[in-house]
Amino acid sequence: MRICVISDVHFKYKHKSEADRQNAALFLDFLSSSVGRYDLMVLNGDIFDLYNEWKYSIIRQYFPVYHLLANIREAGCRIVFISGNHDFWFNGFLDKDLGIEVYHDQFYLEADGMRMIFSHGDLYTSNDVRYQLFRRLIRQPFIKWIFNLLHPELALFIGAKMSRSSRVRRVPGFMQSRRSQGLQSWAEKMISRKKADIVVLGHSHRPGIHAMGGGHYANAGDWIKNHSYLEITDGSIKLIYHNKEKAQ
Numbered sequence: 001m002r003i004c005v006i007s008d009v010h011f012k013y014k015h016k017s018e019a020d021r022q023n024a025a026l027f028l029d030f031l032s033s034s035v036g037r038y039d040l041m042v043l044n045g046d047i048f049d050l051y052n053e054w055k056y057s058i059i060r061q062y063f064p065v066y067h068l069l070a071n072i073r074e075a076g077c078r079i080v081f082i083s084g085n086h087d088f089w090f091n092g093f094l095d096k097d098l099g100i101e102v103y104h105d106q107f108y109l110e111a112d113g114m115r116m117i118f119s120h121g122d123l124y125t126s127n128d129v130r131y132q133l134f135r136r137l138i139r140q141p142f143i144k145w146i147f148n149l150l151h152p153e154l155a156l157f158i159g160a161k162m163s164r165s166s167r168v169r170r171v172p173g174f175m176q177s178r179r180s181q182g183l184q185s186w187a188e189k190m191i192s193r194k195k196a197d198i199v200v201l202g203h204s205h206r207p208g209i210h211a212m213g214g215g216h217y218a219n220a221g222d223w224i225k226n227h228s229y230l231e232i233t234d235g236s237i238k239l240i241y242h243n244k245e246k247a248q
């Protein structure tokens with residue numbers, strides 16, 4: 001089975017810099033080169049930097065991504081979307097219109113003799129109680145209901161302000177390494193308790209494959225700095241850096 005995992009693309013609805021435009025172009029290039037290449041694509045959270053589906057509206061600027069995901073689906077690939085801490089409010093568009101399976105916490109798979117757990121990872125950072133409370137609150141249907149009463153452009157404006165301030169708040173280097181340590185020790189626990197052979201997380205923006213206790217913890221990295229993704233082919237994991245020249 002050919003599996004591909006990506007996370008932390010942070011695709012923006014508004015490109016403010018040349019770097020934003022380049023990151024978006026590289027990601028779209030990667031998606032088009034993935035049509036017909038995989039049996040399963042796991043979108044492991046924070047694919048979109050800011051996300052919402054209203055009852056009758058979607059964010060127009062995400063159309064290129066939706067279009068390529070539809071092509072990948074039509075070529076016979078199963079697509080799984082796991083929500084991250086930037087994309088968690090859905091309203092039927094991904095699943096009903098695009099045929100993508102949506103999971104809120106984690107996705108479990110047994111294939112090629114391996115047990116695999118995929119999750120974004122924001123649930124498993126250590127000592128981040130304030131965030132865990134915020135996570136629970138922001139996912140309440142009532143909050144989403146209020147947000148959806150706003151005009152989409154006003155809602156996006158407010159959402160962008162909130163998401164920017166939460167990003168700035170969580171940037172410090174020591175927090176980054178504590179975050180990735182939390183992810184690693186959660187993966188270690190799953191492997192040592194024989195719950196999984198492969199644990200794939202995102203969130204830390206640190207690409208890597210780590211062998212531990214007879215299994216592997218892998219992180220797909222991000223598409224802001226690394227433009228990295230994972231391929232799990234017949235149970236063996238490879239980390240790949242997408243390069244436009246090398247693609248095709």
Ligand SMILES: [Mn+2]
Pocket residue numbers: 008045046084085086120122202203204
């Ligand atoms: Mn994240």
